[in-house]
Amino acid sequence: MACVSEDPDYAATNPPVTTLSLRPDLVRDAAVDLLIAVINARSGVDRHRLVQPVLLPRRSTRRAVRRRIGTS
Numbered sequence: 001m002a003c004v005s006e007d008p009d010y011a012a013t014n015p016p017v018t019t020l021s022l023r024p025d026l027v028r029d030a031a032v033d034l035l036i037a038v039i040n041a042r043s044g045v046d047r048h049r050l051v052q053p054v055l056l057p058r059r060s061t062r063r064a065v066r067r068r069i070g071t072s
Helices: 008-012 024-039
Strands: 002-004 018-021 054-056
Touching: none
Parallel strands: 002 018
Antiparallel strands: 018 054
């Protein structure tokens, strides 16, 4: 199980849930920068921005360990 979320509580669930953060802090900063560029009529501003998401792998997506018969 995995989800897209910024909620840190997913790390405390049982099992801890893998999350993908879309980095709203960086998206916000880029949006504000572009808005200021438009307001100030700045030319040559690259209007295409990529923000890398962050994957936080946790136990909810780990492969189960198989035990061999006769072992404990």
